[in-house]
Amino acid sequence: MPIYEYHCEECGTTFDKLVRSTATPVEVECPECHSQRCKKHFSTFGTVGTGSSSVSAASCAPGG
Numbered sequence: 001m002p003i004y005e006y007h008c009e010e011c012g013t014t015f016d017k018l019v020r021s022t023a024t025p026v027e028v029e030c031p032e033c034h035s036q037r038c039k040k041h042f043s044t045f046g047t048v049g050t051g052s053s054s055v056s057a058a059s060c061a062p063g064g
């Protein structure tokens with residue numbers, strides 16, 4: 001589930017909210033002043049990917 005970042009226009013606080021569906025607009029409320037005048041920010045979560053490292057199981061074990 002994607003997490004969107006919101007910015008309150010009343011008090012100016014920034015908070016993130018977990019959105020289940022991106023199709024239906026979700027009503028957000030500021031956790032500080034409980035205002036609904038919040039604007040959604042574009043988050044970069046999910047777009048960037050860190051390089052994955054693959055581990056090869058090739059070790060020489062003594063004895064056998």
Ligand SMILES: [Zn+2]
Nearest residue numbers: 008011030033
């Ligand atoms: Zn607020």
